[in-house]
Amino acid sequence: MLVRGVGLHKVFESGFIAKRKIVAVDNVDIEIDKGETLVLVGESGSGKSTLGRLLLMLIKPTRGEVYFNGLNLNKMEGKELRKLRQKMQLIPQHPExxxxxxxxxxxxxxxxxxxHNRVNKSEEKEIVCKLIEMVGLQEEHLSRYPHELSGGELQRAVIARAIALNPKFIVCDEPTSMLDPSVQASIVNLLLNLQKKLGLTYLFIxxxxxxxxxxxxxxxVMYCGQTVEEGKGILEKPLHPYTKMLVNPLDIDIELKHDTQAGNQVGCKFYHLCPERSNECLKRPEFVKSNGRTVRCWLYS
Ligand SMILES: Nc1ncnc2c1ncn2[C@@H]1O[C@H](COP(=O)(O)OP(=O)(O)O)[C@@H](O)[C@H]1O
Ligand SMILES: [Mg+2]
Incomplete structure (x- = not known):
């Protein structure tokens, strides 16, 4: 296992006048094996980016631990963490x-x-040329400024920068959501090819x-700061009522239900909208294993 988050919890305080606490990530355990891609899905505001940033230690968890290659990142400071960061990169939603x-x-x-002192002047050009070749850019792009590139070219440049230090783990945070569909496919293919070629491990949000x-x-699948279901083929055969709804939105407005109130309740966070709820769901469900997946739902406990 390359990346592991244990009991990760992140509370933000926001608001100018009245401080309001937002539980962005709520006690999440997550493991990613070397060379694998863990796809993290969930609606906007469910905590995906925050979880990704926690795993990279770009933000500190309120509680919980992050391990990279067995090393506890919570215990690392400044120089040591910066050194390890070379191995962990972020490709953000907005390449700019x-x-x-x-x-x-x-x-x-x-x-x-x-x-990181990884290059001397004489090799610079050669290394950059190799990197842009890997991501499908041309030499002419190198002398341009970001605003002189298209969205797709810009994201390729970000990817070149991200792989420059030979990382092991990359958080791809909706790297194609701002791009046209045709460009989207080419960037996704690039990322998947690079993964094979360089043996990368991805968290793909x-x-x-x-x-x-x-x-x-x-x-x-993430909902209100928690992972509610995890495994292979869960989008084809969802078990959790929320995943079912995500896959088949039916007639319920998914945007509507995401209010932070839900984060404050004691029981299942999906209780107020769940068509399959029972009294048991007023208690918080734990993750249980069921047929090779894990589900946080009383139906399977
Ligand atoms: N720096 C921050 N300060 C305050 N609240 C934040 C901050 N970052 C994220 N949040 C809040 O945390 C919740 C989860 O956000 P985020 O992780 O960006 O979700 P997602 O990536 O799934 O859209 C949201 O309610 C968001 O408003
Ligand atoms: Mg996000």
Missing amino acids: DALDPRWRIYDSIIEPLKI THDLELARVISGRTA
């Missing part, structure tokens, strides 16, 4: 977040290598179920 608008693409791609099916592999 990862690139400095005032820098040429060349400088953005070479920067991580410079920071998406709210697009079609895309989740294309990537396949093990999938985890």
Whole structure:
């Protein structure tokens, strides 16, 4: 196992006047094996990005632990953590977040290598050229600024920068959701090819179920900060009532039900909308294993 989160919990405080607590990630256990892709699905606001950032230790958990290759990241500080970060990268939803608008693409791609003293002047050009070739960019793109690239080209540049340090683990946070469908497919293919070629481990976050099916592999469904179901083929044969609803939205408005109130209740977070609820669901369900998957639902306990 390469990446492991244990009891991860993240509370944000927000609001100017009255401080309000938002439980973005609620006691999540997660494991990702070396070389595998764990697809994380869930509607907007369910805590996917926060979980991804916690696993990279880009934000600190309120509670819980993160292990990378058996090392406890909670116990690491400054220099040590920065060194390990080379092995863990983020490809964000908005590629412009990862690139400095005032820098040429060349400088953005070479920067991580410079920071970590991994390159000397004479090899720079060769390394950058190799990287852009791997992601399907041309030399002419290198002298441009981010605003002079298309969305797809920009995301390729971000990917080149992300793989520059030979990472082991990459959190792909909805890396194609801002792109046109045709471009989307080419970026997804690029990511999957790079994974094979470089032996990468992915946490692939998406709210697009079609895309989740294309990537396949093990999938985890997130709802109100918790993972509610996890395993292979869960989108084809969902067990949890929420996953069923996600797969077959029927007539219930999924946007409507996501209120933070749900996060405060003691029992199952899906209680208020669940067509299969019973009194038992007023108590919080734990994860149980059922036919090779794990489900957080009293129906299977
Ligand atoms: N830095 C932050 N400060 C306050 N609240 C945040 C912050 N980041 C995320 N949140 C809140 O945490 C919840 C989960 O957000 P997020 O992880 O971005 O969800 P997703 O990626 O699934 O859309 C949301 O209610 C969001 O508003
Ligand atoms: Mg997100």
